Amino acid sequence: MGLLKTLRKLPSPVKDTIKERVYPSLLPEGETAPEWHLQSWDDSWHRHGRHWSVLFFYADGADEADRAELKDLQAHLAEFTRLNVKVFAINPAESAVTIELAKELGLGFPLLTDRGGPVSRMFGACLQLPLRPVYLSALYLINPDRKVRLSNRGRPSVEAVVRSVEALQRVTKGLM
Numbered sequence: 001m002g003l004l005k006t007l008r009k010l011p012s013p014v015k016d017t018i019k020e021r022v023y024p025s026l027l028p029e030g031e032t033a034p035e036w037h038l039q040s041w042d043d044s045w046h047r048h049g050r051h052w053s054v055l056f057f058y059a060d061g062a063d064e065a066d067r068a069e070l071k072d073l074q075a076h077l078a079e080f081t082r083l084n085v086k087v088f089a090i091n092p093a094e095s096a097v098t099i100e101l102a103k104e105l106g107l108g109f110p111l112l113t114d115r116g117g118p119v120s121r122m123f124g125a126c127l128q129l130p131l132r133p134v135y136l137s138a139l140y141l142i143n144p145d146r147k148v149r150l151s152n153r154g155r156p157s158v159e160a161v162v163r164s165v166e167a168l169q170r171v172t173k174g175l176m
Helices: 001-011 011-022 064-075 079-084 097-105 118-122 156-173
Strands: 036-041 045-047 052-057 085-093 111-113 126-128 131-134 138-142 148-153
Touching: 036 097, 052 064, 052 156, 064 079, 064 085, 064 097, 064 156, 079 085, 079 156, 085 118, 097 111, 118 126, 118 131, 138 156, 148 156
Parallel strands: 052 085, 085 111
Antiparallel strands: 036 045, 036 111, 052 138, 126 131, 138 148
């Protein structure tokens, strides 16, 4: 039985304690996000520009919960576009796998390939085990100055992320 399958069967308090000690830390709010430059399944290249960004890191293979989060991001894509927020999903899968996933889910935002996982590691979305890396779900909201405004392990409510963007943009405009 694999490590992750064993972990899933443990009681929540035990599982949470193990995760706190073993999982890499997410970038804290207010920290400057690392530079990244990744290729999409359609061979286009993307990087963080002078805009708001949602980065969703998902596990290799995209389990049902990750697929649900990707669908939810797609369902709110028009709202993100209205708010000038670019949405990116990142995982280590090669383009053939991401092409199929994008088509299957009808995604209108880039699925980026993080070959070898260097970007996932920088963002705390990769647990480096002795035999192989394990990619973890994480979601970040990053402002145009590359400051982390939200970091969340797992799959937070996309609706709450949209509300966070709206609130942060209102505050930012009020300060100008």
